[in-house]
Amino acid sequence: MASEIPSGNAVVAQSGGPSAVINQSLVGVIEGLRGQKGVGRILGARHGVRGMVKDEFVDLTDLPQDRLDLVASTPSSALGSTRDKPDPAYCERILTGLKKHSIRSFFYIGGNDSSDTCRIVSEMASASGYEMRAYHVPKTIDCDLMMSDHTPGFASAARYVAMAFLGDNLDNRALPGIKINVVMGRHAGFLTGASALLRQREDDGPHVVCMPEVPFVFAEFAAKVEQVYARLGRCLIAISEGVQDAQGTPIMQLLAPTQERDAHGNLRLSGTGALGDTAAQMLAAKLTPAGGKPPRTRADTLGYAQRYWPDPSPVDSREAREVGRVAARTAFGGPTRGSIAIVRTGGAGSPNPGRPYGAEFKRVELTDVAAKTRHMPAEFLNGMDVTPAFVEWLRPLVGETPRVGWV
Amino acid sequence: MASEIPSGNAVVAQSGGPSAVINQSLVGVIEGLRGQKGVGRILGARHGVRGMVKDEFVDLTDLPQDRLDLVASTPSSALGSTRDKPDPAYCERILTGLKKHSIRSFFYIGGNDSSDTCRIVSEMASASGYEMRAYHVPKTIDCDLMMSDHTPGFASAARYVAMAFLGDNLDNRALPGIKINVVMGRHAGFLTGASALLRQREDDGPHVVCMPEVPFVFAEFAAKVEQVYARLGRCLIAISEGVQDAQGTPIMQLLAPTQERDAHGNLRLSGTGALGDTAAQMLAAKLTPAGGKPPRTRADTLGYAQRYWPDPSPVDSREAREVGRVAARTAFGGPTRGSIAIVRTGGAGSPNPGRPYGAEFKRVELTDVAAKTRHMPAEFLNGMDVTPAFVEWLRPLVGETPRVGWV
Numbered sequence A, B: 001m002a003s004e005i006p007s008g009n010a011v012v013a014q015s016g017g018p019s020a021v022i023n024q025s026l027v028g029v030i031e032g033l034r035g036q037k038g039v040g041r042i043l044g045a046r047h048g049v050r051g052m053v054k055d056e057f058v059d060l061t062d063l064p065q066d067r068l069d070l071v072a073s074t075p076s077s078a079l080g081s082t083r084d085k086p087d088p089a090y091c092e093r094i095l096t097g098l099k100k101h102s103i104r105s106f107f108y109i110g111g112n113d114s115s116d117t118c119r120i121v122s123e124m125a126s127a128s129g130y131e132m133r134a135y136h137v138p139k140t141i142d143c144d145l146m147m148s149d150h151t152p153g154f155a156s157a158a159r160y161v162a163m164a165f166l167g168d169n170l171d172n173r174a175l176p177g178i179k180i181n182v183v184m185g186r187h188a189g190f191l192t193g194a195s196a197l198l199r200q201r202e203d204d205g206p207h208v209v210c211m212p213e214v215p216f217v218f219a220e221f222a223a224k225v226e227q228v229y230a231r232l233g234r235c236l237i238a239i240s241e242g243v244q245d246a247q248g249t250p251i252m253q254l255l256a257p258t259q260e261r262d263a264h265g266n267l268r269l270s271g272t273g274a275l276g277d278t279a280a281q282m283l284a285a286k287l288t289p290a291g292g293k294p295p296r297t298r299a300d301t302l303g304y305a306q307r308y309w310p311d312p313s314p315v316d317s318r319e320a321r322e323v324g325r326v327a328a329r330t331a332f333g334g335p336t337r338g339s340i341a342i343v344r345t346g347g348a349g350s351p352n353p354g355r356p357y358g359a360e361f362k363r364v365e366l367t368d369v370a371a372k373t374r375h376m377p378a379e380f381l382n383g384m385d386v387t388p389a390f391v392e393w394l395r396p397l398v399g400e401t402p403r404v405g406w407v
Helices: A022-033 A049-054 A065-072 A088-100 A112-127 A154-174 A190-196 A218-232 A251-255 A274-287 A314-333 A388-397 B022-033 B049-054 B065-072 B088-100 B112-127 B154-174 B190-196 B218-232 B251-255 B274-287 B314-333 B388-397
Strands: A008-014 A039-045 A057-059 A103-110 A133-138 A178-183 A208-210 A235-240 A297-301 A337-346 A358-364 B008-014 B039-045 B057-059 B103-110 B133-138 B178-183 B208-210 B235-240 B297-301 B337-346 B358-364
Touching (some): A022 A065, A022 A314, A049 A088, A088 A103, A103 A112, A112 A133, A112 A337, A154 A178, A154 A235, A154 A314, A178 A190, A190 A208, A218 A235, A218 A274, A274 A297, A314 A337, B008 B022, B022 B039, B022 B065, B022 B103, B022 B133, B022 B314, B039 B049, B088 B103, B112 B133, B133 B314, B190 B208, B190 B388, B235 B274, B314 B337, B314 B358
Parallel strands (some): A008 A039, A208 A235, B008 B103, B103 B133, B133 B337
Antiparallel strands (some): A337 A358, B039 B057, B337 B358
8 A cells, every 4th residue: 555655756757659648648647646645756767767877867856846847848758758668677677766866656657668667666566576557658649548538648649640630631632643641650540541531622632541450461452542642643641660471470681681689679661751752652653654754752651740840749748647636646646656548438338428528547556557659549450441431430539620611 | 805705604724733832822723703793603614724624623612611611721732732834735725625614714823834834825915916815823832933021831731841850950969870861842942941040059950951953962971970970979961852953953863864754844753752762871881980870860751742631821721722712813914924923022032121021912923933943042052052041031930830838
């Protein structure tokens, strides 16, 4: 029980790819910690667990509220982030750092790898008789954490992707051709599916949406593109950076087998236009009529803008803040370890679809989230497209979007 | 004089790369034509001059104001665009189309190539004794038209670029490394320079800004990146897609000599990540210490989002509308052919730098604009960076931008 844990300092840190609202969660944790009994200083570790083993902390205890509000609305990880995935030896060093600074509560904002780090450190502390609290605060633009309807960071990235395809559909109408946009998402297609959110007219793109959950077969892909192109004279394509073949091998790996890997063993998918460019070349070659000119074919890789774009979804901003607060309060009022999940209580995809969108926050076990991946459910997938159910599920999350006129 | 021209219909068309505010100019032309004596129907040609030779028109005369307002605020060319660059035979077919539909005024929204098309058609009409009005309505995100302080479309694209670097600078702080962003701009560096607009702290990026006006020498570039990386442990780079060597050869052409060309003979620079990816590979190879690991190096190509992003600059929206109105009114109240330039009358870079930003619109000769290119002036350039004078010149154009906090 929480009451058994001695007073001490608290630490908060940020991990993995930043998001547009990850600092809302940082500030939420600070706000949730303020006024809790048994909390001394509130420290921030620079660059995630790396700061904890290198003794790089910043004292956040006395930041005034206007400063906190400004930090909260600033995209990307204000404390710095890391791609380090701690092994047991690294976790021992983290624990040593925690003890050295009398830290009795640890909040780690990140994805499923961060949740796992939280779990290991927490278990090691228990085993060594060091009583502490450890909470994972969810963050990932990929929306691929178990137990959650969606994750903080996702809706802002989805907003960016939806706005990009709104604009690019108009661009592609104006100068018709085949256009590929590569979207982030290593294992889950939620973000790529967001490309379809703002379609209005029957012939609006994206016309082809390739997600990791649906095995990518180039011949089928090219056939669908050819069909759309024959009908409309254009074809707008959303393709996830994480598309895989039927054996689960990333297409990027097939195209670029020497592509580098990070410390987690994950293939590097972002920060290069290779997937889009290769797919564009293959499509152009495939769709060139005998003796004719290749169709106008272009590729953009939407890139890091998806996670840093400084125009976040208001719903996402509010929820990311609240997730941080709830994690801090639950750590002191409930079980000493856990993660926080967002549960949809109203609107499409909830038990009360007729009510307006609503969500609540509940504690889940670290082991329910750690090192697991959620995928798009079957009711959101329709081959190389998403279903209306997905669009209805997504709509309340992204905020106001521009209206469009035509002549 | 205008009074000599018989009554007839009017046509408006859009050309070249779309922008976020090109429909403001379309609607501005329609508004400027309404109520003019001697104007019958107001027609829109689909896909620029292509619609004029293929008889593809839409009647815009009676569109209600709320519809016009919605179209105006919609990004990309609502009438469709074209990359066709008419030769004399093509221009003859345009003139035939004008005569067939009793069109006595022609408004072409586009860049310097469109201005040249306007000029040729106008001269052919004169030579054949067909009296008509012909106005070029400026549009280009590259800001590279002569006679203008800036061009409609530029400020919205600059807003996108500035917001992207604001976010990516924070992302690059959080996960340090070398990050390259490729920015549009075939001949002029204005848009690439916009990357520097929102720097605040001494160590904010972009740290290296490569524009077409400054010859690109890889060794010098790599040396500057290395210097920044040694000092900060990171380096954010803005590089124009149009960077050239000292002989004026595009670097893209050196990297990818088989890259396709458009009907204007222009090398295709956009819609591929090739420049960014190649520069990233070369930098990583150059900066890898002997026996050590290469630095984390990533590249994004900002891509078409720069021209379609549906969050335009308010100043740009207003000016693009007004440029269309002024073109229509001037065609009927002044000389029968011309283009419209934006002249800055107040604020930094104007004759009245102490006054708030202001601009006025003046008619210029088609031959002053046609097929000419404006470059960044020397006072805006500082090697691989822009000057404070450039930043002050740009600031009033882009609208409100987010405030940023840090801990």
